[in-house]
Amino acid sequence: MTSPPIIDRLQPSLEILRAGAVEADREACFPAESMAAIRDTGYMRFSLGKHLGGEQLSTLERIDAHLAIGKADLSAIWIIGNYDSHTWDLSGHAAEPFPGANGLLRAGTAFCGTVAPVPGSVVDANEIILNGRFPFATGWKHATWMRSNVLLPGPAPESPGSESKFHVRLMHFPLDRAEVHVEPTWDADGLRATHTDTVVVEGLRLPYAWSTPYTLDPMRADPSFAAPSPFYKEPGWALSNSKAAVGLLGAGFELFERATEYVSGGGRANQTGQPAARFPGVRYAMAEAFIELHSALAAQRGTAAASDQRIATATPWTGADEQAIWAVGTASARAALRAVDEISLALGGTGHQRALPFERIIRDIRTGAVHIGIHPSLVKDRITAHLFPGIR
Secondary structure: OOOOHHHHHHHHHHHHHHHHHHHHHHHOOOOHHHHHHHHHOOHHHOOOOHHHOOOOOOHHHHHHHHHHHHHHOHHHHHHHHHHHHHHHHHHHHOOOOOHHHOOOOOOOOEEEEOOOOEOOOEEEOOEEEEEEEEEEEOOHHHEEEEEEEEEEEOOOOOOOOOOOOEEEEEEEEEOOOOOEEEEOOOOOOOOHHHOOEEEEEEEEEEEHHHEEEOOOHHHHHOOOOOOOOHHHHOOHHHHOOHHHHHHHHHHHHHHHHHHHHHHHHHOOOOOOOOOHHHOHHHHHHHHHHHHHHHHHHHHHHHHHHHHHHHHHOOOOOOHHHHHHHHHHHHHHHHHHHHHHHHHHHHHOHHHHOOOOOOHHHHHHHHHHOOOOOOOHHHHHHHHHHHHOOOOO
């Protein structure tokens, strides 16, 4: 693959991530050195709006960065992906940080978060009393804050006169309070280093100002919707499966490159000691994996370039554009899984020994591909809602 300019900047941190990946998987703990390397590259500012001191990189540049990090260590892309989503979302909501955001935007702060609205919290005057279980809190051991949607009684303040019984707010809360504790619920085959546990909150009082409105997609698509960052007009990249799927493709390319070397004679390819690639079936399986990975990446980068073009020309984003983003994300996840299947056939049973470099990457890809944002039923719901409006 051709190396985009952003990769040269990331290269020192990528080497550190790659070096720590095996131990991180074995110990089920993301190394502090790897987290420091991510911060040192400035990655935490890549999606942050310029008005907040961030770099506001293009969609295509962020795709390339996610691909490279997923290639070095897929656990890393899961951890920093949560922070990336937060800074992107904050860039669209605020002209300047809200009172509780100062800690979020410090260079040394990590972040974790969940997506689904969590019930149980209530409003008391100018405070929110936070209650609930927040699952899949990826990277919490390196985080000081958490971001999640909460379900609150009554209509949203931004919708006066509404008769809604509940509304969703995007909540930010510190993890170092006595009312907050973590239950170790992540015991998975792959992505072991991500610390994807459950954060439990009981009676935590926080200022209402530490929350922000939850913006629905149709509101973003409205040309009159004012967003401090133009990238907020393209919500598919932060909300959809696409970002996670790019990381899966990165891990797929890493697996492919290592397997190619192995079957070409760089390892104990079979019992005869001859390169496994001398068999046509092995060569064809690797060719299938190549086709899957490169085709999916081309679709991802093409869709990202179209997104950047719309932003550059102030062309309004439409629901159809977001469906395209969801579609290529799903196709990329499927491509990564199909590539794993083909490469596994090429490697044979010998290639799956733990002493070799393939087993961990295969586990990580398979675990990552069942991420809720990639689940095909959920994605199809999004797409069919656009294809068949008004029909349920």
